[in-house]
Amino acid sequence: MEKLKKAILESEGYRPKAYLCTEKHLTIGIGFKVDDLYLSKEVCDIILEEKLLRFMEEISKQAEWVEDMPLNIKDVILEMCYQMGVPNFLLFRKTIALFKQRNFIGASKEMLDSKWAKQTPNRARKLSKLVENEAGQ
Numbered sequence: 001m002e003k004l005k006k007a008i009l010e011s012e013g014y015r016p017k018a019y020l021c022t023e024k025h026l027t028i029g030i031g032f033k034v035d036d037l038y039l040s041k042e043v044c045d046i047i048l049e050e051k052l053l054r055f056m057e058e059i060s061k062q063a064e065w066v067e068d069m070p071l072n073i074k075d076v077i078l079e080m081c082y083q084m085g086v087p088n089f090l091l092f093r094k095t096i097a098l099f100k101q102r103n104f105i106g107a108s109k110e111m112l113d114s115k116w117a118k119q120t121p122n123r124a125r126k127l128s129k130l131v132e133n134e135a136g137q
Contacts, residue, residue, distance in 0.1 A: 055081045062086060065100050072134050073099065076127045083123070084116060092116075108132035 012031035021027040026034040039047070055078055059066050066077055077099075081089045090096070092114065098107035108131040111117060117124035 051082065052078060055086065058086045059089075062090060063096070069099065070134055072130055073104070076130050079123075079127060080116075083120070088116075104131050104135040108135075 009030055014030050015028065018026055018028045018034065021031070021033070028034060028037075059077065059081055066074060069077070077089065080092075092111070095107050095110040095114075098104075098110055108128040111128045111131065112124055114124070117128075
């Protein structure tokens, strides 16, 4: 199996981001045609963990204040970053200012006053409630 894997890798190459192959199919990794991919729960869990680690690293570089937040607040921030990306999370200036002040009640309300909350109301309410609950901790 190892010899075969090495041969395929040598022929296909490796690309960490999606690209169009010569036949114009969206492809990723070691020639994986996206339309044909089947990802097991275990593989998805590995990908999720790697993405979260990258988001933690990125948010730590761009918003050092996050390190001082309670774990539940960090988790909310990471879930928001996962959904919309770090640059879009950083546009939540009023919410971020309230986080920095540890005004979690205000931050939870401000989170709901956003386009994001209108687009994904259930998730926004769930995360807002977690932030609100942190005020009682």
